[in-house]
Amino acid sequence: MSEARIDVSIEHKNAPEPEGKRHPNTCPACASHYRDEELDASLWVCPHCGHHFPMRAQARIASIADEGTFVEESADVRSEDPLDFFDLRPYTERLAEAEMSTGLGEAIVTGQAAIDGHACELAVMDFKFMGGSMGSAVGEKFSRACDSAAERGVALVSVSASGGARMQEGILALMQLPKTVCAVEELHEAKQPLVSVLAHPTTGGVLASFATLGDVIVAEPGALMSFAGPRVVQQTTREKLPDDFGLAESNLRFGHIDAVVPRPELKRYLTQVLRLFADGR
Amino acid sequence: MSEARIDVSIEHKNAPEPEGKRHPNTCPACASHYRDEELDASLWVCPHCGHHFPMRAQARIASIADEGTFVEESADVRSEDPLDFFDLRPYTERLAEAEMSTGLGEAIVTGQAAIDGHACELAVMDFKFMGGSMGSAVGEKFSRACDSAAERGVALVSVSASGGARMQEGILALMQLPKTVCAVEELHEAKQPLVSVLAHPTTGGVLASFATLGDVIVAEPGALMSFAGPRVVQQTTREKLPDDFGLAESNLRFGHIDAVVPRPELKRYLTQVLRLFADGR
Amino acid sequence: MAGEAELRLRERLAKLRSLSLPGGTRLTDELERLERQLERMTQEPSGEEIWRSVELARHQDRPYTLDYVSRIFDDFLELHGDRGRADDAAIVAGLARLDGRTVAIVGQQKGRDIKERTSRNFGMPYPEGYRKAIRTMELADRFGFPLFTFVDTPGAYPGVAAEQHGQGGAIARSQATMVRLGVPTVATVIGEGGSGGAIAIAVADRVLMSENAIYSVISPEGCASILWRDASQAQKAAAAFKPDAAHCLELGVIDAIVPEPPGGAQTDPDEAARLLGGSLREALGELEGVPQDELRRRRRAKFRALGVFA
């Protein structure tokens, strides 16, 4: 009923393969298998079919920042456990485990860098750290990255990969949405742009805050970008989902992003964007 | 094709009767016939079925302004014929005839008034004057009404009824769109609102300029409000038009207006709007 | 769940904490004194008490946005439509008067009977609803009308069309609009404050929360089904992520708790509205006269400060 009042027409396009439980280096699109070094050399893009594997934050930074230019900031910011949260395991244990398994202090890495000579600030998320979820530490690090960019008079390039807000921090996780929105607003007051790159997946609270406030917004091929995940949508609405539900390509068609940029072209694309914004002033 | 790229879903609802060639006082909806005085007494709303007949500018003003408060402005502004325009007859002849048959100098009447004690400016169009078309004189009078409202610190209430820009003035007619848009902008800079009432029909250049820039926008029941008229749409697209194509009720559903206000309730509605905007400062 | 005295105490504490202390020991002393007092007076709400809030926040007889608007404000004029594609009935917007002064109103609206519930989509907005909210906020800004928002939604609607119409971006842009406003803004979580769908209209100078409302990053059921892999563990999940007003106040997420009549707002909507009206007036009173730029600066500082990290 309410669906019928607001126009609900949807479009169907070619489906991506379902994920299932495979070895992480087996291509879900063409089933080719690779060694880490092989994928590392190809920017974690399947050399056979072009499928974009998830990319770790450090590899992402190496792939877009000029060699030796990245200087990490806010590396010491760590999550706390304000709610003494305990589900099947304590939140603190999950944090410790994530830090161990990823070598990262949080789900986002921020710092100064240059891209083809253009000084900028980077904020790169890592989905492997608790699903790239945004809690207080991620919000704080992203916001400080906005401040750093504003102070230095450079653009902020963010690369998001996130399942959404971090449930274990309860309402404080939700507050990272307005917090990062405020930070982007302060970046804009300093006349500096946010260039937002959406990697697979960018959903929930990250999509509903800074990621969609980019002055230029691009997504990687096949990246899921949706506020609600496909499973939630399916369960809530019992609708048949379009095959390309929430994917970058459909978001381009629906007007939500400026381009779908394959990973090997991303550095060149960002260079052009940074050059254009730098020449405006 | 392009229709398919941009979402084209449409909705159908109950149709109004086609107009045809009837006596102007015969209700097109229920075929009741009335004398002028009868319709005048009922605000030109069919006492039997509620159909809204076209309403002349002076009757409109009398129906919403407090008695004796209306003071016309810019009454001396008249159209010129900058293009020496001649179709089947000269434009000057059409103008003279319109003035004779309507008793008006142009298709809009503007001036100061009070509505239930609230001082305001009125700009009321009259469809009978060359189809309420907007040429240089209409644009000038509307713009001066914005200035008058801004200077006196009161709201502007416009009542539009127009087939669009006046072809006989060529490109200068088109320029009345940005001209009136600029005037509304200046009204807004003076922190005064535009309250836009759309009467049947409000189409083309008037819809695509000041009429849709109202801070509050309402339409009369059954009023057509569309940029392109139904015939043009039909001829261009060969689509089957929905029965309620472009009508006030469908525009409310599609989010373009704040309310459909029957004529007998209009004065009360405007009073509330003026009271609210006056109390804000 | 909590006595009025306690609520006032918590409120006072929250305000003291939010002040940027200019080196004053005196204030810190008072803070400590109040905290000790509060501790004596109350323990943390238990898991059962939290769940009671969840139930009351969702109670079918609980006053909704329009129930409060009609009781607190005069002369409500509802505005419709996003000026783009639709009029989303899950969000109501308009102008009204409070003590003779015109204000703007935006709120989620649930339905009372089955038909209205359906037409209002159970208070779950589409992006079109947030676009209606945005244009109403901009109208308020243009004319200097203070803005009151009322949060009562299980969440933004998770549907295919909602995603295609840009649900994430609409929520982000609604927040960004609120950050920019040059008028005083007061948000109240009156029932369910469900996640992004709630915060979209709650980035305000003052954020209030009804005593039995909940405000959370995810629904108890959603949290349970993800973390416990069992939606029936909702009560356990709620106890863990603490969506109740007392906890929200303690965490600095809200500025004050609005008392409800004993047993909950549904027992006496008139009294609930009287209490809410008082809180709204008080909140607005604190904001009037603050220059636009200062309002914006403080609002940003307030939300920038939210979060706990090391």
Place this chain on the structure above:
Amino acid sequence: MAGEAELRLRERLAKLRSLSLPGGTRLTDELERLERQLERMTQEPSGEEIWRSVELARHQDRPYTLDYVSRIFDDFLELHGDRGRADDAAIVAGLARLDGRTVAIVGQQKGRDIKERTSRNFGMPYPEGYRKAIRTMELADRFGFPLFTFVDTPGAYPGVAAEQHGQGGAIARSQATMVRLGVPTVATVIGEGGSGGAIAIAVADRVLMSENAIYSVISPEGCASILWRDASQAQKAAAAFKPDAAHCLELGVIDAIVPEPPGGAQTDPDEAARLLGGSLREALGELEGVPQDELRRRRRAKFRALGVFA
């Protein structure tokens, strides 16, 4: 149709006329001298000459927006989408560089072959296209990028969905956005300047028009079918409402005419782009350094002054 000397003369005349004369007889004298000179040099374009403009403006080989953009600007980065519902290919938008300086671009875009023509809807935008234009203008404003728009449309698309999505309001709001911009803006009618669909992106500080472009309140065919009740009287209608550049300049609707290569822009797109590039640089040069508020004030004064009445 008109020699370059004549065009320059007309341009100079238009500029003189637009100056608010501070009581100076000297200026009035020069105006008269120039007008006499122009009269000697040329008569009014005839009906045949006007129709030739209509044909050239619609010529299938005429350079379109992206043909000019690629020749005049460097580093074009196309932006897509209205951030709401669609990406309308009938309007292109983006950033680019002109002489090393970043600018924003918005233009209607027709298609070259059948497939592209269809996908670009023959250059007839939906409201979504105007919303893409609006957000690009706002981006330009936020970062101080001068805005260049290119007008080439038979008109905004007259379809059911376009109406339902708010065609009239989108055109009005695009104009209102242009009125508010604090950056220099230059619009050029490069081909067909069709009615509301054209003016939506042409409320600029400087409005240029290619020598063989047309700019009109209605298409010749539309005018003929309404006033002559016979669409085949289009040539007669065009002669009556005079959509050619010379008349538009005379009426003060445009600020300057951009010369085209002999025979029309389609005969030598590179040369046409070189000529347009020169005019764009000149127009921008006149606007740079003007403070934001003054830009806005002059822009409003310019459009407020358009029209002939007694």
